[in-house]
Amino acid sequence: MKKLTLLLLFSTFVFSQDLKTPFEKGNGNQSTTYEECIAYYTQLANQFQTIQMDAMGLTDAGEPLHIITFSENKNFDYSQNKGVILINNGIHPGEPDGIDATMLLFRDLATAKIKVPKNTIIVAIPIYNIGGSLNRNSYSRANQNGPEAYGFRGNARNFDLNRDFIKSDSRNSRSFQEIFHEVNPDMFIDNHVSNGADYQYTFTCIATQHQRLGGKLGEFYKNEMHPEIMKDLKKKKIESTPYVNIHGDTPDGGFSQFMDSPRYATGYTTLFNALGSVPETHMLKPYKDRVAVTYEYMLSTINYVDKNFLKIKKLKTENLKNYTVGMKYPLQWELDSSKVTKMEFKGYQGNYKTSEVTGKNRLYYDRKQPFTKKINFYNDYKATKETTIPSYYIVPKSQWPILELLKLNEIEMRSIENDTTILVESYTIASYETAKRPYEGHYGHYNTVAIKSFEKMSFKKGDFLIKTQQKGVKYLLETLEPEAVDSYFNWNFFDAILQQKEYFSAYVFEDLAKELLDKSAKLKAEFDAKKMMDKDFAAxxxxxxxxxxxxxxxxxKAHLQYPIYRIK
Structure with missing residues (x-):
């Protein structure tokens, strides 16, 4: 993507040698506005040669999405032999901890206040959901302890951007994907604030599900990299725990690893073998403390990547060997309750009492009764549905919305040079269920069942042949296999095939139907058998x-015929 280096200064911001951030100038419970954030990064880029700021595509708010980059050697080529970390902030602007923490981080890197990484380039999106950040208020996060004012979860078109990484309804998502492939990060951090249960920790974290990362890369992240980063936090006297995936109940009985499917930020980045984490600071802890632990987590991650970037890059490259033609690929998962880890957890006693509002039983946590005890943590999933990786997919040129997204994600493809007939695997949609309520602009499908058959089909010059053996193999499988949880089919891209376009008039078809039965003994036998076995049909x-x-x-033929094809 062509980058536009920003030299424009915000006239509303007074520049000086004072490098305190707006957060530091406040009372510890105030978050930076969008205008202040961009102005501050512009100041850093103008003052320090190790900082570069770029505009990288539009958002639904009409404002450009920026990236800010720190490079110790002042070389901003992301393809140089260094580790690359991409940090995303403000996807939910009501959770602004990462926005303020990252401003502090880049200032401290630029001024060498902290150890400067020699082998790692740090890239950050200052505020991803610009529309939500501009929609500033003090009430939409009713469960959160500060800051005084913050942005709104929905973007300028009211999309939750952390559900938009496959369907890409927003300009934000499309610009993010261009940024992601331009930067090609080894590690991705998406800063958040939690909801849910109460406990002693200020910092929790989602480490992207290791089985979806796959192979030695996933095991390395689960067993080595993530635990080492958590140990480093503990040295700083920051206790941490996996994201407490509990809502409306207490965590005493244990909880499970969050499964980040491709609709989520780290679910998407995992498709391209980037390691990913979602820091989730605790909503009820003071804002100043939440910013501090977010900063320290990012710093610990930078230090780890700086020491181990060669190993990480090697494992990423080798991981592609786990997705070769003919191998099985999981499309759906469920928690494996047979695999459990005993984990020390620092919580508060949960009790019930009569609500003064409803008169019903209500949950409360008693902070005067802290506890530390072993609980169950479920960190493994098992595949419930798989597919075999084909050699190629064929996407007809008529499916241009799909082709646009594939090209945006740098999927390699070539057009068929002449009209031709090819033996392909073809899917017919046998059944599916559809959500009764809208979800992020869609009435999505689930429990999809597709029946596969082999047939010779005609393709036109200009239709696209897409090999699976490329960097985006997992992206192809997750989007083009209709039974995958976040497939393009399940996100309604192919709903036109679900509607029958031609019908018959019964009074005309009666005579033709008799002719068809008279001409085909096989059809007649199947027809009679169905009448014998199905009373409703016979009636x-x-x-x-x-x-x-x-x-x-x-x-x-088009009805229920899935218009993407496979070559075995």
Whole structure:
């Protein structure tokens, strides 16, 4: 992507040698505004040659999405032999801890107040959800202890951007994907604040699910890298725990690792073998403390990557060997309750009492009764549905919305040079369920079942042949396999095939239906057998005519025919 280096100064911001951030100038419970944030980074970029600021595409708010980069050697080529960390802030602007912490981090890197990484380039998106950040208020995070004012979860078009990384309904998502592939990070950090249970920790963290990372890369992250970073935090007297995935109940009975499917930020970045984490500071702790632990987590991660970047890059490259033609790939997962770890947890006693509002039982946590005890942590999942990795996918040129997203994600493809006939694996959508309520602009599908068949099909010059053996192999499988949780099919990209376009008039088709049965003994036998076995079918003339129609050459081939094809 062509980058535009910013030299424009915000006229509303007074520049000086004072490098205190707006957060530092406040009372410890105030978060930086969007305008202050961009102005501050512009100041850093103008004062320090190790800092560069770039505009990298539009957002739904109409404002550009920026990245700020720190490079110790003043070389801002992301392809040099260094580790690369990408930090995302303000995807939910009501959770602004990372916004303020990252400003402090870049200032301290630029001034060498902290140890400067020699082998790592640090890239940050100052505020990802600009529209939500501009929609500033003090009330939308009713469960949160500060700051005094903050942004709103929905973006300028009211999308939750942390559900938009596959469907890409927002300009933010499309700009992010260009940034992601330009930067090509080894490690991705998406800063958040938690909701849910109460406990003693200020810092919790989602380490992206290791089985989705795959192979030795996933095991390395689970067993070596993430634990070492957590140990480093403990040396700083920062206690931490995995993200407490509990809502409306107490964590005493244990909890599970969060499964970050591709709709989420780290679920998306995992598809390209980037290690990922989601810091989740605790909503009820003071804002100043939350900013501090977010800063220290990022610093510990930078130090680890700086020491181990060669190993990380090697494991990332080798991980592609786990996704070769003919191998199985999991499309759906469920928690493996047979695998459990005993984990020390620092909580508060949860009790129930009568609500003064409803008169019903209500949960409360008693901070006068802290405890430390072993609880169950479930950190493994098992595949419930798999597919075999094909050699190629074929995407007809008519499916241009899909092709746009594939190209945006730097999927390699080539157009078919001439009209041709190819033996392909073809899917028919056998069944699916659809959500009864809207979710992020969609009535999505789930429990999709597709039936595979082999057939020779004609393709046009200009249709696209896409090999799976490339960096984006997992992205292809997660989006193009209709049964995958966050497939393009399940996100409604192909709903046109679910609607029948041509029908028959019964009074006309009656005579044709008789001809069809008279001409085909096989069809007649199947028809009679169905009437014998299905009383409802036998009682409905309409159903019988429809069955004959659907089993004849008059029935349209496009109905329920998934228009993406596989070459084995």
């Amino acid at each position: 409905s003339g309409e159903a019988q005519l429809d069955w004959i129609y659907r089993n004849s050459e008059y029935y349209e």
